[in-house]
Structure formats: C-alpha cells, structure tokens
Amino acid sequence: MQAPAAFHRLLGSAALCGALAATGAPAQAVLVNGGFESGLDGWTVADLPGSDGGFRSQSGSGSPLTASPVAAPPQGTRAAMSDAEGPGAHVLYQDFVVPAGVSTALLSFQLYVRNDAGEAFVPETLAFATPALNQQVRVDLLLPSADVFATDSLQPLYRSTPGTAGQAAYQLLSFDVAALLQAHEGQTLRLRFADTNNVALQNVGVDAVNLAVSVVPEPATAGMLALSWKVLIPAGLVNVLLVGGLILLGVGPRA
Numbered sequence: 001m002q003a004p005a006a007f008h009r010l011l012g013s014a015a016l017c018g019a020l021a022a023t024g025a026p027a028q029a030v031l032v033n034g035g036f037e038s039g040l041d042g043w044t045v046a047d048l049p050g051s052d053g054g055f056r057s058q059s060g061s062g063s064p065l066t067a068s069p070v071a072a073p074p075q076g077t078r079a080a081m082s083d084a085e086g087p088g089a090h091v092l093y094q095d096f097v098v099p100a101g102v103s104t105a106l107l108s109f110q111l112y113v114r115n116d117a118g119e120a121f122v123p124e125t126l127a128f129a130t131p132a133l134n135q136q137v138r139v140d141l142l143l144p145s146a147d148v149f150a151t152d153s154l155q156p157l158y159r160s161t162p163g164t165a166g167q168a169a170y171q172l173l174s175f176d177v178a179a180l181l182q183a184h185e186g187q188t189l190r191l192r193f194a195d196t197n198n199v200a201l202q203n204v205g206v207d208a209v210n211l212a213v214s215v216v217p218e219p220a221t222a223g224m225l226a227l228s229w230k231v232l233i234p235a236g237l238v239n240v241l242l243v244g245g246l247i248l249l250g251v252g253p254r255a
C-alpha cells in the first residue's frame with residue numbers, strides 16, 4: 001500500500017497531551033485564598049452560641065481583636081487568626097470538590113497557637129460552656145454533612161497535646177491525603193480549623209494553606225492518544241522538532 005503523497009504536519013495539542021500523559025499532569029491547587037491575602041474570602045467562620053470573638057483577618061504583630069502580641073503572618077502580609085476577650089468555640093473552614101483521577105495529594109499549612117493558659121486541655125468535645133476545662137486546637141477533614149463542631153472526622157490532621165503550652169512561631173505542617181481523596185472523588189469535603197478555649201485567651205493563626213493535587217488522565221483520553229500515535233507512525237517518516245517548548249510533529253511519505 002502506498003504512503004499518502006501529502007505531507008501532514010500536526011502542531012501542538014496532540015503531541016503536548018502525549019507528553020503530559022507520559023509524565024502525569026502537574027499539581028493543581030484546589031483551595032482558594034489559602035494565603036488569606038484577600039481577607040477571609042472563600043472561607044466560612046462560625047462560633048458556638050455565647051462565644052466571644054472568632055476568626056478574623058490578621059496582619060502585623062498584634063492579634064485582630066485584642067491587639068495581643070502574636071507572630072506576624074509567615075507568608076505575605078495577612079493570615080487568619082482567632083481572637084476574643086472571653087471564652088468561646090470558633091471554626092474556620094473551606095469546602096472543596098475532590099477532582100477525578102487523584103494521583104497525589106499533599107495538604108500543607110502554617111499553624112500558630114498562642115495559649116495564655118500555659119497548657120492544653122483536650123476533652124472529646126469542642127463545646128466551651130462546660131464544667132470541664134477545654135483549651136484545644138483541632139484541624140480536620142470532614143464531610144460537609146457533619147456538624148461543623150464535630151470531633152469525629154474523616155482524617156484528623158492536628159490535635160493539641162495535653163500539657164503543651166502553645167508555640168512561639170508558626171510551624172509548617174504537611175499531610176499526605178491522597179488515600180482519603182481517592183476514596184471521595186467527585187465529592188465535596190471540608191477542611192476545618194477549630195479553636196475552643198474556656199481557660200484563658202488563645203490565638204490560633206493559620207496561613208499558607210495549600211492542597212496540591214495531581215491527577216492521571218482519564219483512561220479514554222489515554223487510549224485515544226495511543227491510537228493516534230499508532231495510526232500516524234506507519235504512514236511514513238516522523239519528524240519531531242522541539243521549538244520554544246512546542247512540539248512540531250511532521251509525518252510524510254517514505255523516500
């Protein structure tokens with residue numbers, strides 16, 4: 001069978017997709033305004049009834065409501081921080097949709113805890129209007145159908161440890177959440193930061209929240225790309241030029 005006389009040239013997308021299929025798509029950010037540079041846009045705050053204060057946008061080295069001395073935001077000029085003049089229970093959360101085909105998923109954030117009580121008290125509740133002492137911080141992944149102050153979660157990420165006094169600086173924490181996201185593809189999940197205190201003032205700072213997810217191509221797409229290579233290559237010579245990041249693919253008849 002004769003090779004086609006016309007010289008065909010394919011530019012761009014098919015070849016580029018082929019390269020992506022071979023290496024895996026780059027990680028994409030799933031959360032919005034994780035650095036809080038746009039205040040609390042994209043985030044929701046809630047407080048149990050009777051609470052004083054709550055999470056607010058924060059900048060500089062003073063807490064947002066009482067101007068207590070705190071660590072400055074570790075990324076950019078703004079963070080989110082809880083503050084109050086009295087006891088309370090506060091949450092800050094964002095919902096996100098888990099993309100299909102999760103390959104890797106790394107959740108990271110900067111966390112700061114300033115605790116005037118000098119130690120933590122960690123009962124299995126976030127309620128503050130209780131006889132029990134309650135002075136704790138939790139970070140969790142939850143289903144959005146769960147009570148936003150629930151203590152049982154899909155994946156606990158951070159818990160105050162009884163006896164710990166808090167910390168002088170922000171600390172960067174990161175977690176592999178690929179298995180959890182793979183089990184909930186296409187579903188909405190909730191990332192929640194919680195601060196309960198009924199002993200003394202406690203400020204919880206949050207910044208640089210990032211959920212980096214890489215995905216693998218849909219099987220149908222990968223199959224289509226494989227077919228296009230298989231059809232094209234026997235047609236003749238294949239010339240691949242790499243020019244300024246674009247892949248030019250030329251297919252022509254054999255000499």
Ligand SMILES: [Ca+2]
Pocket residue numbers: 035036037073074075076077078079207208
């Ligand atoms: Ca920031």
